[in-house]
């Protein structure tokens with residue numbers, strides 16, 4: 001295959017594997033499995049992030065209209081995930097490939113011990129030639145505990161496993177420069193760096209069974225590409241989509257990766273929600289820190305500690321206008337940091353190796 005990746009994460013959206021009538025599209029699932037098996041046989045490590053539990057559940061049980069949305073989703077996902085994983089398992093079997101169910105929550109990425117347990121488990125599955133099939137644990141992840149959607153989850157998995165590429169399969173050919181339904185809109189084939197006006201192209205509506213929509217897909221894709229992982233958004237309903245994409249024979253959107261960041265930086269990049277402290281910098285410090293050079297955050301550039309933290313905590317670093325500059329791990333607590341505000345020749349609050357620039 002022309003794209004010489006060694007490890008890829010493939011995310012399949014609900015729409016790709018659900019028919020218009022809401023029932024699972026088994027022939028589509030089988031076709032995707034056949035392609036994944038082919039890719040694996042070529043020597044690539046494959047991790048699948050698949051949505052579709054709720055949609056599968058809908059085909060198995062009729063839910064009372066009186067039931068609220070949260071419990072309905074729990075019920076459908078709990079029943080549907082069994083069917084979803086069985087369908088994958090049955091389709092992988094003729095290829096002599098085993099798949100494994102990995103259900104995760106946001107909490108598993110926040111807690112470093114959980115994170116490392118999950119990472120070790122994934123490694124052992126891959127070492128044993130098993131394809132992990134990952135989904136959110138929708139039974140316990142409700143309301144604010146949920147991922148924005150499985151695109152966010154796929155981005156986290158790709159970062160955690162240092163994948164070469166993340167392939168997001170949706171029901172459109174990629175990100176269009178206008179409404180995909182309107183004639184004249186075309187697929188943006190390559191996106192480099194942070195494109196400020198990207199969101200303006202995207203309609204806020206989502207496809208019928210999806211959760212996050214294209215806006216969250218593009219935000220996540222830019223963040224993941226910044227960590228050094230190529231992100232592709234392509235149409236999962238196109239025949240042979242994965243094989244064509246990997247052979248550079250498909251029109252779709254590709255996010256060009258930046259320089260590869262370390263595993264620790266990748267974890268920090270996705271840890272904004274678990275940050276405790278908030279540290280405000282002056283413009284001079286902001287410029288140095290975001291210049292791309294290896295520089296640590298020194299107390300001389302700090303103008304305010306807005307929220308307390310302990311040594312080892314993730315802290316948010318903001319500029320004078322309160323915009324996020326980056327995230328880092330504190331080398332000491334906020335008590336010491338407060339004493340050192342604006343002072344020269346003090347130990348760095350965040351070492352360069354543990355700083356992730358969000359700009």
Ligand SMILES: Nc1ncnc2c1ncn2[C@@H]1O[C@H](COP(=O)(O)OP(=O)(O)O)[C@@H](O)[C@H]1O
Pocket residue numbers: 012013014015016169170171172174175176177178179180201202203204205206207208209210211212213214
């Ligand atoms: N500029 C755009 N380019 C591509 N798709 C867009 C754009 N604006 C809005 N969309 C919508 O985003 C949808 C895909 O997102 P989503 O519903 O989250 O899918 P999935 O279930 O695959 O995660 C498309 O079906 C499309 O209608």
Ligand SMILES: N[C@@H](CCC(=O)OP(=O)(O)O)C(=O)O
Pocket residue numbers: 012013014015050051052053054055077135136138148149150151209210211212213
């Ligand atoms: N975990 C849910 C999927 C939620 C989700 O993000 O869906 P999608 O936007 O189609 O990728 C399920 O399996 O039904």
